[in-house]
Amino acid sequence: MSHTPHELAEEFPQHIEKMSALKVSDAHFAKMFEAYHEVNRAVHRAETNVEPIAQMAEVDLRKKRSALKDEIAAYLST
Template sequence: MTHVPHGLHEEFPTSAAAISKLKIGDAHFATLAESYDATNREIHRIEAGIEPTDDAVLEELKKKRLKLKDQIAAMLRAAA
């Protein structure tokens, strides 16, 4: 288990400006980014032992984060 946060700026380090711009100018992107951040924080709290849960819940959260990341990546590619 890693306790490393996977914030959008860490996941897409070369897209920081595009992420900021899309968060402001695209409501759908902003919603995806907000959901990603909330899911990511929840995973981080579970992995750090702050919020204990079972492995199935953690696995579902990780799948949700990956799906959100894929959608965000697609929007970043389209905006480039």
């Protein structure tokens, strides 16, 4: 398991199998899933000062991560 906080497997442990299946069978879900991980890694790098960015840019990334997470949660609840 990754040491990056907010990984989807940690956020939705009850849906790990469903996420795996959707990544293969649903192109839109796969795209959201990958976008979430890209944004989440960028947030983590900014928070840990591996790749520091302006505060407002970091806030924008967190908002994007939250929106993607909400969209993924809605997909998983159906």
